[in-house]
Amino acid sequence: MITYKEAQEKRNQLTDEGYCIIDGILNESILSDLKLATARIIEEEDEYTKSFKNFGGLIIDCPFRDPNFARLLAWQPTFELLHIMGVDDLRWMGNLFLINKPPFSPRLYWHQDWLWWDEPVSSERKPMQVFLNYYLEETTTENGCLRVIPGSHLRRNALHDKLPIAHDVHTKAFPPDHPIFEDVSDAVNVPTKKGSIVMGDARLLHSTNANNTPHQRTLLLGWFLFDYDKYPSSIKEAYAKSYNSKTPNWWKDNIGDTLKTLVVDEATGYPATEVNRTPGIYLKDP
Numbered sequence: 494m495i496t497y498k499e500a501q502e503k504r505n506q507l508t509d510e511g512y513c514i515i516d517g518i519l520n521e522s523i524l525s526d527l528k529l530a531t532a533r534i535i536e537e538e539d540e541y542t543k544s545f546k547n548f549g550g551l552i553i554d555c556p557f558r559d560p561n562f563a564r565l566l567a568w569q570p571t572f573e574l575l576h577i578m579g580v581d582d583l584r585w586m587g588n589l590f591l592i593n594k595p596p597f598s599p600r601l602y603w604h605q606d607w608l609w610w611d612e613p614v615s616s617e618r619k620p621m622q623v624f625l626n627y628y629l630e631e632t633t634t635e636n637g638c639l640r641v642i643p644g645s646h647l648r649r650n651a652l653h654d655k656l657p658i659a660h661d662v663h664t665k666a667f668p669p670d671h672p673i674f675e676d677v678s679d680a681v682n683v684p685t686k687k688g689s690i691v692m693g694d695a696r697l698l699h700s701t702n703a704n705n706t707p708h709q710r711t712l713l714l715g716w717f718l719f720d721y722d723k724y725p726s727s728i729k730e731a732y733a734k735s736y737n738s739k740t741p742n743w744w745k746d747n748i749g750d751t752l753k754t755l756v757v758d759e760a761t762g763y764p765a766t767e768v769n770r771t772p773g774i775y776l777k778d779p
């Protein structure tokens with residue numbers, strides 16, 4: 494298990510650079526169960542995968558499609574890691590994306606995922622909404638590993654002004670020479686080992702390399718909220734409206750009980766902030 498000192502270094506990297514990698518989080522037992530579960534879904538979604546080829550592969554939100562996903566989302570080594578990293582009041586946004594890059598599939602476009610750019614808290618250093626990417630296979634520059642622009646969650650980058658709104662219906666129609674796919678000099682590749690976790694701040698600019706190998710690669714991405722008790726009420730209310738309603742579709746029996754304690758609070762009637770995915774005055778110049 495990671496030491497306290499290493500955990501602090503990871504936390505500092507997440508705060509300063511917007512991401513960090515922790516190896517050896519998933520063991521062989523859960524990895525093999527997740528591989529079977531994801532392989533079944535990928536097969537069922539074959540046509541969908543093909544139709545989104547220029548999107549870089551399959552991206553599908555399917556937390557309730559297999560009980561092993563509940564096991565992953567409530568994975569104790571992750572909770573222990575987050576605890577020693579100093580994360581308080583952890584919440585879960587009710588999603589788990591299966592992301593599969595088929596053989597010889599193109600790059601994923603540059604984007605960031607923060608939803609509340611009208612809120613002054615958007616300029617604060619502390620991570621709030623964070624993706625936890627669990628890699629079921631090793632990733633390399635050849636098979637399409639993640640790319641990030643360190644620090645872009647806190648400071649404006651030349652790319653910010655060129656990017657359209659992420660995950661929009663139009664995004665997949667951009668030609669390969671659009672800046673959305675650009676090779677920027679400050680990008681860093683994030684290769685991972687099988688069973689590693691990558692944490693990333695929702696504000697971080699990220700994309701992937703193309704998969705230039707004959708092998709697919711798969712990960713599972715869940716969105717979590719750190720230190721939720723410190724969020725402004727306007728943002729809590731916005732999460733309540735958009736994400737609380739997703740969680741009643743629980744898995745059978747009590748397998749998801751741990752997760753029930755991580756659901757965002759119910760709406761209170763406080764005025765909610767509106768979604769604004771475009772960084773404005775709260776993203777500082779370099």
Ligand SMILES: O=C(O)CCC(=O)C(=O)O
Pocket residue numbers: 592601624626637638639699700701712714
């Ligand atoms: O494919 C990956 O390695 C990560 C993808 C990702 O984080 C995203 O789709 O936002």
